[in-house]
Amino acid sequence: MALGVPEWRSWSTVSLAAVVIMRVETLEKGPLACLTAQRSRDPSPSGYHPRMPSSSLNSTFCRPPFQGPILRLNPVAGPPLEPIELTRAGGVIGRGSTCEVRLVDPTVSRRHASISCQDDHWLIQDLGGANGTLLNEVKIENEVTSILAEGDRIRVGPWSLQVGTVESTSMAMRTLDDAGEQDRVRRVSPAETASLARHRLNLFIECAGRINQAIEEHALWDSILVSALEGSGFGRGALLRSDAQAESVEIIAYRGLDGGVGGRPDDLSRSLIRAAAEGDIAQLLSDQQPDYGQSIADLNIHSALCCPIMVDDVVAASLYLDARGAEATVENDAASFCQALVRIAGLAIANLRRRELVERQQRMESDLSAAREAQRFMLPPSRGTVGTLPYAMQFQPGRYASGDLFDVMPLPDGRVGFAVGDVSGKGIGAAILMAAAQSHIHSVLMREGDPTAAARAVNEYVLAHSAVNRFVSLWLGVLDPVTRDLSYVDAGHGHWALCLPGGEARSERIAAHPPIGIDADTSFEANQLSCEPGARIVVMTDGVVEQPREDQEQFGMDRALAVLGRCGTPTEDVEALHSAVCEFAKTDQLADDTTIASIQMPMG
Template sequence: MSLSPVSLERQLKLYKGLVEVSALINAITESSELLPAILEVARRVMEVEAASLFLVNGDGELELTYASGGIMAGTSAPEARIVVPRGRGIAGWVLEHGEALLVPDAYADPRFFKDTDRQTGFRTRSILCAPMQRKGKEIGVLQVLNPIGREAFDEDDLAAFRAYGDLAATAIDKLRTIERQQEQQRVAQEFAFAREIQASFLPQSLPSLSHVHFAATYRPALNVGGDFYDVIESGPDEIYFVVGDVSGKGMPAALLMAQALSILRLIVKPGISPVAAMARWNAMISGHTIRGMFITAMLGRLVLSTREVELCSAGHCHPFTTAQSGVKEIKIPGSPPLGLLPELPSRSHTLTLAQNEWLVLYTDGLVESFNREDVPLDGVGVQRLLSREFASATDVVDGLNRGEINHRQGAEPHDDLTILVFGFQ
């Protein structure tokens, strides 16, 4: 049966509209521009009073996202929020069944959700509604209301509108892919910036003395954390050192790490004890940290002439010493991490390093290094790695690094790792 000139002209107009929508999808990459544009084309080409787009929200219900024409023209604001419960109304039926639907008389169809008209004051006569699905996933529904100059839609309208629904789903899927990629790029840039902050605050070189050897390593995990270390020469006979770990990841941890190191460098003066420096450090940090964040740290002072080391801990890992005589874990009387309490009760521990004895400080990325079976290296594993003779501080750091990598067996590191070693030769 041949089509009448009027019907042929209308179908040609419908499919020219589809070409126009396809061009929009390829040209526009912002949802705030593309989705309203698709609706406007659908309303103009289908010659209808109103068009609307509902997306599936986090509760699995349909929520009006954009509307064109009618009393809800330009709707996208929260105050105009319209939600259609799943399975209710024409839109809910279309979503649930995944089928496009032609409703010649809305009020004669028991599936019609009259509450929307009551909310908006708009009078719905006839409806075309098409599901938006992509790769088996529900996205939402697209619908047009009330053909202009006609009482109801017909089957020709329905065939074209199915294609509109498919194109709209393609557009939304494309936009979400772009947004995910942009978010991934933003996160990657944030991590890169955070790592640059960390690297700029870590020491660029360690003290170079004939009888004292320092070595350190810092390895960030896949996600940026807040590990740090520093070695500060405060005079010809006195060196301060610190290893610490900021809780959390990303930019907040990197910024707190930078702030903490800057404050500590202002505090450290010749003759100040680690306990006094730690207390002052905590007082200056407390009240300025983001809620829930804190810092663990091991702060110490080395007196070169006596080889005496004074250590003070704020909730940090116990250090080790390693020498020909064996490996020892140094139990430091602990106190809470920095930033949790306004006053920090702490005590110090003093030891004297023998010739060729190495003091090993580290963050929990070492003992909490997990292999593919989720087994940690733990303190026993670290002692085992240290149970051999080392020629230098660099040798100690390299040995711990290799041992930690071997323990992971190819598993990705889940935390930053920092090691600081020094001793007399």
């Protein structure tokens, strides 16, 4: 705080994207002259401070994805709700008792939407809620994943939740408590503003064209303000967002009488903004001067107007205009002009936001497609024989690039290496680590033929080259087709089974070692197993056993063993188990990456 300056008058700057945060005090009276009203409303109690999205300094068409270890959701509309923080584990939004973000309302589904963090990018997905999920007033298609950006608004039922911390992304301002003048707020009916004067039509068309030519949000905001000031005669304008209480707002953009941009208006009328937040156009007119305090009377506002900008029946922002002192007279049809202007602005905002979501989705799909193509290039054939050992593999990535790894290789001494693993997380980062780990395992096994040495080497590699939150569960084995001996290391995996020719399938279910990339001091030791002729080793990733159905019950290892007990070849193993999981889930779009691999010892 500046020395000798009251806290509420101090200015502070934050070096996050060069965003300036400014606040002013709450004033008890407004600088408003006489107000007229068509109907009155009871004044709302003070003390609630709505928070809204970012200023024009960081509001652009292609905003960067939100990144950070904690995602903060700030409620900006709806019933009272504390801010919500999600870790990288993400969570489900819904009214169910197990949801991480619990919103109890009949319009919210039990599992309404989910938020996850992949490769430091935060994603939201609608889970098929009856009333849908809106992102920036645009409905998210069912089962489609969208990237979240700083300042995005998520609408679920009656709540609107803003992504990020408002204090670091926007310019906030308190409004004037003019509740005592509430009965003088005139709400302008659509019938009263139904027509534009003919001599103003050309100006309106020019303004509409300027708005629709904007290709990014900050340019769109500026176009709206320039057009509103030119067509209305007001001296200054601001684009704001607030909730219905309107005790404080956040300034998206501001333009003064001198044409300067940025900054802030001195004070704002809470009554006007509250009316606009409810979807009404509100206008203040002056025909007398009440006795306000000198600091407020000096503002000398003689006219003001506030119009809601609607996007899909939701108030996306409010256009606030005022004129003071000896400034030029406001046009008689200012309300009509601005009403038509905000309709054009609402359509333009909706189009920009839809385009932004489409571009985010296209960029994500392009990156994921490239990652999937690289994975396919590294995978061995799905069916085949290595030496004398037949094997089969079923690989199905989830909605993101897969972090599952699979490799089978003939070793120089005639034995066969066999590896299945699962990198924590999803997306491009998991796919890259998977490829690097698989290459490292392959190289060490070909050189040394020892699963213990390979596990130690890849553990050191992952610890040295990946983020602290990345690890790999890995089952790594070497099979001898002559002796039918199996030497294997289970590093945090546990999902594998030994299937015998007589129909028995059993699993240890507990890994002997922690996952790869957890601890540099882990001492990996191989287990030894002598197999019967024709025995099969089936390894699967957690996408199989942890696949849920509608009631959230998981497929589980018991069901997997029951399916494998009815099979007799590697191909039957992977096909039957995959089909059983899909049938259990009632969909072939599984929740996670799914890899099933089976290899069989010689019969004789």
